Amino acid sequence: MMTPPTDPQKIALLDAILPHVAFDGWSQTAFDAAVTEIGIDPAHARTMCRRGAVDLAIAYHMRADAAMIAALKASDMSDMRFRDKVAHALRLRIAGIDDKEAVRRAAALFALPHMAADGSKLIWGTADKIWEALGDTSQDVNxxxxxxxxxxxxxxxxxxxxxxxxxxxxxTDAFIDRRIDDVMQFEKFKSTMRDNPLFKPFTGPLSKMLSSVRAPTKMPPADLPGIWQDPR
Structure with a gap:
């Protein structure tokens, strides 16, 4: 599981690269400029970030995720409908971004074919963190x-x-509300399809097949003996 950086030097490197990203993107040029700026050994910088600026782009995404989770935990959502809690989490995720151009450049980076898997993993991870923070307990296909x-x-x-x-x-606030409305309408449609006897011959076998799907098993804590965690 990817986590935000905790190494002070990597954090300093991430902070140093952001002004350069606006001009050079999440590139080797920006990475080298950040390394020079904070005065660390280039070989050590490569040890911390084996893929250079790509690793820092990932770290930047993870830092915004962490800011969102902290803000969610500090929020009083007791009077919110669940759909409003999801919308609130999305707004907090955006609020956790302190450099719009860095995100724009990251979107371009992770849209590249060879980076698509990393981008998809980051997006999925953000969605997973939101659901966990909101108390999701589903263990099946849901x-x-x-x-x-x-x-x-x-x-x-x-x-x-x-x-x-x-x-x-x-x-953007209005757009978030519209997208949540679309999801709720889709969920209502699925429920109607599932409960309609006319569709039982089709939905019944599908539901039976999907009932065997289970959520992935959570990984054990990374500090247990024998557990290795990717240092990126």
């Missing part, structure tokens, strides 16, 4: 469909936000 649906919503929201120049992001 574990997957919830995260798949929210991944699509989150991706659409980020792309919309990148082009939003409205006052205080009001257009």
């Amino acid at each position: 574990w997957y469909t919830k995260r798949m649906t929210l991944s699509g919503v989150y991706s659409a929201v980020i792309l919309y936000w990148l082009g939003d120049d409205s006052l205080d992001g009001q257009a």
Whole structure:
């Protein structure tokens, strides 16, 4: 599981690269400039970030995820409907971003064919963190469909936000509400299909097949003996 950086030097490297990303993207040029700026040994920088700027782009995404989770834990959502809690989490995720151009450049980076797997993993991870923070306990196929649906919503929201120049992001707020409405309508449609006797010959066998799907087993804590964790 990917986690935000905790090494002070890697954090310093991440902070140093951000001003350069606006001009050079998450590139080797930006990475080298950040290394020079904070004055660390290039070989050591490569040890911390084996893929250079790519690892820092991933770290930047993870840092915003962590900020969102911290803000969610500090939020009083007791009077919110569940759909409003999801919308609130998406707004907090955007609020955790302190450099819009860095995200724009990261979107371009992870849209490249050879980077698509990393980008998809990051988006899925954000959706997973939101569901866990909101107390999701599903252990069947719903574990997957919830995260798949929210991944699509989150991706659409980020792309919309990148082009939003409205006052205080009001257009993005409205867009989030519309996307959540779409998801709720889809869930209502699925429920109608499942309960309609006309569709039982089709939905029955499918439901039986899907009933065997289980959520993945959680990994043990990384500090247990014999457990190795990717240092990136």
